[in-house]
Amino acid sequence: QVQLVESGGGLVQPGGSLRLSCAASGRTFSSYAMGWFRQAPGKEREFVAAISSRSGGITDYVDSVKGRFTISRDNTKNTVYLQMNNLKPEDTAVYSCAARGGSYYSTDPRLYNYWGQGTQVTVSS
Numbered sequence: 001q002v003q004l005v006e007s008g009g010g011l012v013q014p015g016g017s018l019r020l021s022c023a024a025s026g027r028t029f030s031s032y033a034m035g036w037f038r039q040a041p042g043k044e045r046e047f048v049a050a051i052s053s054r055s056g057g058i059t060d061y062v063d064s065v066k067g068r069f070t071i072s073r074d075n076t077k078n079t080v081y082l083q084m085n086n087l088k089p090e091d092t093a094v095y096s097c098a099a100r101g102g103s104y105y106s107t108d109p110r111l112y113n114y115w116g117q118g119t120q121v122t123v124s125s
Contacts (some may be wrong), residue, residue: 009119022097038093050105
């Protein structure tokens with residue numbers, strides 16, 4: 001069992017930055033690939049970024065955030081991060097982290113076993 005708690009969301013102006021954190025419980029965090037997903041009002045959940053299980057592992061991003069967002073993890077702190085720079089109004093959504101057992105991530109939210117409650121990110125002037 002893994003419990004995930006996100007933090008770091010908020011209101012930011014276009015062009016600004018936020019850093020989301022996702023703290024995981026349990027001693028087997030390094031056994032899980034991690035992903036960040038987002039859901040805007042009236043839209044389906046969307047893959048944002050993912051990282052394989054080891055620190056400094058393989059990463060992947062949706063095209064719309066490449067070059068602006070960076071996913072990373074610190075397995076000594078049981079935490080995964082999403083650094084978001086040059087934020088745009090279209091990035092406004094509830095951002096959730098998710099854990100998937102095994103080394104390899106997926107862009108399909110149906111393949112993740114555990115989810116956090118989400119944190120709101122609003123980009124507006």
